[in-house]
Structures are given as structure tokens and as C-alpha cells.
Amino acid sequence: MKTLAVLGSTGSIGTQTLDIVRKYPDKLKVKLLAASKLSPLLKKQIEEFKPKYVYTAKKDSLEYEGITYFYGDEGLKEISDLEIDLFINGIAGIAGIKPTYYLLEKNKNLVTANKEAIICLGEILKDKYRFIFPIDSEHSAVYQCLLTGRKEDVSRIILTASGGPFRNKPIEEFESITVEEALKHPKWKMGKKVTIDSATLMNKGLEVIEAHYLFNISYENIDVVIHPDSLVHGLVEFKDGTVTANISYPDMRIPISYAISYPERWEIGANHICLWEIGKLEFFKPDYNKFPLLKIAKEVGKKGSFYPIVLTVADELAVNEFLEGHIKFTDIPVLVERVLEKSNFKDPHSLEDVISIIEETKHIFKNITMET
Template sequence: MRKIVLLGSTGSIGTQTLDVVRNYRDDLKIVALAANHNVELIEKQIREFKPSKVAMYSSKAAEELRVKIADLGIPVYEGMDGLIELVKSEEADTVLTAVVGMIGIRPTIEAIKAKKDIALANKETLVCAGHIIMPLAKEYGVSILPVDSEHSAIFQSLNGEPRKSVEKILLTASGGTFRGKTTKELENVSVEDALKNPNWDMGAKVTIDSASLVNKGLEVIEAKWLFGVDVENIQVVIQPQSILHSAVQFVDGAIIGQFGVPDMKLPIQYALFYPDRRPMPEERLDLFKLGSIIFEKPNTDVFKGLPLAINAAKIGGSMPTVFNAANEMAVKRFVKGEIKFLDIYSMIDKAMQHHVKIDNPSVEEILAVEKETYSFLLS
């Protein structure tokens, strides 16, 4: 039985992970749950899955949850210390990190040191700290199993193949809500417009990042660390049907890819059962109904999030942290109606031009750079 600590249980990935666990209660067990502040939902999850311990990142939410589940006798931890307490659980063998933001870095490091396998759905962990995480996982003999759909597809396509035979990674993207739009057409788009992803059911932040192609830029940086390839050997391909989830081209010209319906439960289940595959009671891809498949080049003149991310990856060091932090700040302001959609790119570019790179930053330096980027953009 795989025993799982789930960080971020009330978010999109977290709730879909619990759907997978429901389908395999004899093979998967939730031993710990953590969320930020959604007390109502996590209480329902606790009563259904009966974890040994739980944590809330918000101290106020932790106090409220303690009252609500007092009858269960389950300890409720809080803050960063609470997340770290959960990932060190002796009964757990896998930690699925689906929290959003920099708070995912420290628990992942501590989980690796506790020799837990990592099912990774937190982008910041590798975008900002890949130079720390990947060597640490190798040192402790821990597997990093990607939960992101595209990285899972690459992982599956590489299975059994020597890494030296890889020519390039073909990282697919749906193109987001605004695929095919011109810069002029994007000048006055609304938040509601940006949240209409054609294929995927994701949280608001990821959906907006998909619309700007920032999300794909973050995935390029992740792929660099996950698969040990240079950014120059990662090619982003727009595949608007979201049927080919990504592929690998090898030195002999062969391309191996992973096809399927756009459903996040597939990569989640694959990560939790790896190296096994289990039946999944979901819709199947019908090639006859599909009929044809479309591929396009990304328009990097309009969707500048992608080239900005690639530039941050090439510069390296602390620059990807600046890229990520500036985007987070910009998306928050866009959602509040304080800036326009295209201003997201301007804010990222401004922050990157201002920053002086730190080589091989420590976790403390990464967190400091994030704060400095926020302060600079608010000044």
C-alpha cells in the first residue's frame, strides 16, 4: 500500500488526487493532509480519509479546524513547521506536493531528507530551487515523479531510453484562452476572458499563466532540471486539442509521445503507482473521433511570457525566482483589476532587468529574492 502525505489537499490537484485515492482505497492511503485556509473542505476530507495528522498553513485556520474536528482526536499542526512535521511522518512513503508558491520548497527538501518519494506538482520547487532539489534527491536515493501533465508525458516517453539518446524535448501547450490573438486584441481583455481555458480544469492562477504562456515558460525551466537537458533542447509546440501531452525526439529522429484525454487524474495516478499502471475509470481517447491533430508554433512576439522565461533559465541562478515572483505579483494585480493583461509581461521584464543575479542561491537567498522582487515592483 502506498501511504501518502498530501500537501495542498483543497486545491485543484489535491482534490483530483483524492478522487484517485477513492478509486484505489485498498492500494492508496492518505496518512496526512495539509491545506492553506479552506477549513470547510479539509474537514470533509479528514472525516472521509481519516489521516493520522493534518496541518493548516494559516494559524487562524488551524485554530478553527481544531475546534471542528475535536471529536476525532487528530492533531492539527500549523505554518511551515506543520508542513515539515507532516512530510517527516514515519508511516508515509510518498509526499505529493500540490501547494502553490514558494512554501513548497522547504517541505520538499525535508521530505527528501526523510527519504520520501516526491510526487511533484509545485512548480516553484524546481523553477527556483532545481539546483538544490535534484542533487539532493540523488544523494538520498529519492524519486522525483512529475505530476504535471506535460512532464509526466516526457517522463513516460523517456522510460527505458538512455538519456544520451535524447535530441530534444517537445513540450506541448494548448495555447491557452487567447491562442491566435494579436497584441492589439489582448490590450483590453478581462480577467473573466483569461479564465476560460478551452481544455483544462485548473486553478485561476495557472489558468491565467496558461493564457499568457508564462506557465509554459515555467515548465521549460522545470523540464531543464527534471530531465537534465539544456533549455536550447526544449521546444515548445502548441497542440490546441491537448491530446498529445508532450513528446521526446531522439538522435535517430524517432519521436515518442504520450497521448490521452486532457485529465489531470491520469498523471496523478501514474505518479502514485509508478512503475505500475492501473485501470482508470475515465474517458478514453477515440482516434476516429479525433480525426486529425494540430500543431502550431507559439507566437513569442505576442505571448512574451515564454521568451522571458527562457531568458531567465539561460541566465540561471536567482533569475528564475525573479521571473516567477514578478509574475505572481502581476497576476494578483491583474485579477484585482489594477493592471491590464499585457502589463504582466512589462512587470516581469522590469523586475528581471533590475535584478543582479545570485549564482547557486540558498533557500534563504531564494526567499529573500522573492521578497525583494515584490518590494521593487510595489515601489
């Protein structure tokens, strides 16, 4: 029996994780559920999974007997002391940074989808990244492909991108893209922030930086290819020219369950691939003109230091502004670039440094949006 902590249990990653627990009640037990607030969904999950511990970011009055309740920043430190086999981090965005930090600091087994934390803590915690099992589908794919050879024989890793809903849209029409259109991802059903990032291709840019830190591979050896079918999730090329690919229908339960069951693989009700029904696989070069954030992210990654943190925060704020209808789709990369231009900080060495860069970036972002 493996015990699990599900952070972000009410979100897309969290609910899919709980689906796997429902299938394997004899193998998995949820000990902790965590979300931002005590929503009706979290209450339902507490009643169904009867965890020993519950965490919410905002303090609430929790009225369940036999449950220890944690909240706020202090609560995050406390939950990272709990004896739980696997901590699954499905918290969205920069809110996932502190739990990631505390859990890695305590050498806990961390299964994470939260790329923002991996990126923002990359400069200060990369030595601890061996404790991380990725569930971002592309990184899970690369992780699995890497198992087919020796690390020293790897020449390149390739991340695939669906291209999002606007792959074939003429650039002249980008200005009028609505929130509703941007939230319609052709292949994946995900939370709002990551869905908008997929539409701008920033998600792939963030994933390149995530891959750099997770697999300790230089940016020159990380490629992105557009693959609208979303069947090949990631590839690893070895020195002799052999390429190993990870293929499955797009279903986040596959990388989530693999991270939980590793080294076993469990039947989870996913559709199995039928190659003659698929017929062919298509791949294209990314269009950096239409999707400048992918290029910006790669450049920022190469610069390292505080830049990836600024990029992550500026993007999250710009996406929120877009979702709230305050800016246009095409303003997202413009704002991100302007914030990057105005940022200049010392190299981060600690969590406090990272938090201070985040706060300063928020300040710069606010000033820029007030000016415009």
C-alpha cells in the same frame, strides 16, 4: 497499501488526487491532509478520509480527536519527518517551495505538480531531483517517453501547449482582456494562478525551466509546440530521429494516478482515445510577439542563478495584481520584465538565499507598482 500525504488537498490537483483514493480504498490511505486554512472543504475531507495528521499554513483550532495537528513553518519541517510513502505536492505557487525543500532534504518520495518550487530550488537542490516524480502533465509525459530509450540517446524533448484561450485573438485586442476571459481555459480546469499563466503562455515558459532542472537537459534541446487539441502532452526525440509521444485525453487524473501507482497503471475512469474520431492532430509554432513571457522565460532559464526565482515570483505577483483587477493583462509581461531588469543578487546556495531573493523581489515589485 500505500500511505499518502496530500499537500494542497483542497485545490484542483489535491481534489483529483483524493478522487483516485476514493476509487482505490484497498490500495491507498490518506495519512496527511494539508491546505492553507481550515476551510469547510478541508473539514469535509478530514471527516471523509480520517487522516492521522492535518497541516494548515495558518494556525487554527482543530477539534478532531486522534488527529495530530501541525501548522506554520515549523509544522512544515515536522510533517517532512513523518513516515508516509508518498508526499503529493499540489500547493499552488511559491508557497510550495519550503515543503518541497524539507521533503527533498529528507529524501522523501515526492510527487509534485508544483513547478514553482522545482524552478526556485533548481540551482540548489537539483541533485535531489531523482526523488521527484512529476505530475505536471507535460513532464509526466516526458518522463514516460524517456522510459522508451536511453538517456544518452535523447536529442530533444518537446513540450506541448494548448495555446490558451487567446491563441487566435488579434494582438490589438489583448489590452482589453478581462479576468473572466483569461480564466476560461479551453481544455483544462485548474486553479486560478496556473490558468492565467496558461493564458499568457508563462506556464509553458515555467515548464521549460522545470523540464531543464528535472531532466537535466540543456535549453537548446527543449522545444515548445502549440497543440490546441491537448491530446499529445509531451514528446522525446532520440538520436536516430525516432520520436516517442505520450497521448491521452486531457485529464489530470492520468498523470496523478500514474505517479501514485507507478510502475503499475490503474483504471481510473478516464476516457480512452478513439483515433478515427480524433481524425487529425494539429501543431503550430508559438507566437512570441503575442506571448513574450514564453521567450523571456527561456532566456531567464539560460541565465540561471537567481533569475528563474525572480521570474517565478514576479509573475506570481503580477498575476495576483491582474486577478485583483489592478493591472491589465498586457501589464503582466511588462511588470515581470521590469522586475527582472532591476534585480541583481548573488548566486543562491541555500534555502535562506532563495527566501531572501524572494523577499527582495517582492520588495522590488512593490516599488515598481507604487511608481506606476
